[in-house]
Amino acid sequence: MRRSSPSRSLQPRTQVGTMSPAIALAFLPLVVTLLVRYRHHFRLLVRSILLRSLRDCLSELRIEERAFSYVLTHALPGDPGHILTTLDHWSSHCEYLSHMGPAKGQILMRLVEEKAPACVLELGTYCAYSTLLIARALPAGSRLLTVEQDPRTAAVAEKLIRLAGFDERTVELIVGSSEEVIPRLRTQYQLSRADLVLLAHRPRCYLRDLQLLEAHALMPAGATVLADHVLFPGAPRFLQYAKSCGRYRCRLHHTGLPDFPAIKDGIAQLTYAGPG
Numbered sequence: 001m002r003r004s005s006p007s008r009s010l011q012p013r014t015q016v017g018t019m020s021p022a023i024a025l026a027f028l029p030l031v032v033t034l035l036v037r038y039r040h041h042f043r044l045l046v047r048s049i050l051l052r053s054l055r056d057c058l059s060e061l062r063i064e065e066r067a068f069s070y071v072l073t074h075a076l077p078g079d080p081g082h083i084l085t086t087l088d089h090w091s092s093h094c095e096y097l098s099h100m101g102p103a104k105g106q107i108l109m110r111l112v113e114e115k116a117p118a119c120v121l122e123l124g125t126y127c128a129y130s131t132l133l134i135a136r137a138l139p140a141g142s143r144l145l146t147v148e149q150d151p152r153t154a155a156v157a158e159k160l161i162r163l164a165g166f167d168e169r170t171v172e173l174i175v176g177s178s179e180e181v182i183p184r185l186r187t188q189y190q191l192s193r194a195d196l197v198l199l200a201h202r203p204r205c206y207l208r209d210l211q212l213l214e215a216h217a218l219m220p221a222g223a224t225v226l227a228d229h230v231l232f233p234g235a236p237r238f239l240q241y242a243k244s245c246g247r248y249r250c251r252l253h254h255t256g257l258p259d260f261p262a263i264k265d266g267i268a269q270l271t272y273a274g275p276g
């Protein structure tokens, strides 16, 4: 066993990890400024990560599973509009969902109604909020394929889609990552063209997946690509590519995050001109 020598223990302790009060005071205005400036981001972090993780541990359920229980007891089956409002209510008053929310939802619904696509591809189903929005706005006979990589999340989404009254011919949920699924869409899922694509999975994968869709010739000229969260957390490489490659007309719809309108975000709307 090693003992500290008495002479050593009598020496004054080195001030590791402590800061003089004067230096700490000098930092105070900076800390206060950051806290005030980023208070919304801080609240978002607490609601969407810290509280969620704590509830996950306590309930041994995922947030999507807790949301589904709430929908089952509060929403009207067969009424997608009521299911969407119930999810919004739960997210605002109970637990914060990473869903699209009503403000962005309005933009999405308006664009789906305007474009009246025969076939839609959604990447990133989550709890099927945007899936239900799209399905509700589709013309009769259209088809929506939605891709979710997480099997447990997908199981909840599947139940919500069927609870809302959409059958498998109208809305098909594919479990897998976009990178694996896109190359198999034509052969395994008989999708030869997507007139509208919603990228809502992970902003840092948007560029890769857009290029995969181009490479597999899955978008006809005139197709619309919508990309959520392009400003927060942001998809700069995707936006840069879309603006500079010469194959897209781009437009940005500015919005805020659900319940955090002060956190600015946007949906990008691209119109594909074809391979050119």
Ligand SMILES: C[S@@+](CC[C@H](N)C(=O)[O-])C[C@H]1O[C@@H](n2cnc3c(N)ncnc32)[C@H](O)[C@@H]1O
Pocket (backbone or CB within 6 Å): 098, 099, 100, 101, 123, 124, 125, 126, 127, 128, 129, 130, 131, 147, 148, 149, 150, 153, 176, 177, 178, 179, 200, 201, 202, 205
């Ligand atoms: C922000 S949520 C989507 C929100 C959803 N569109 C809504 O508004 O209800 C992102 C989802 O994408 C899924 N995801 C992430 N990367 C993916 C990928 N490469 N392929 C498929 N799904 C992915 C995540 O598991 C998560 O459920």
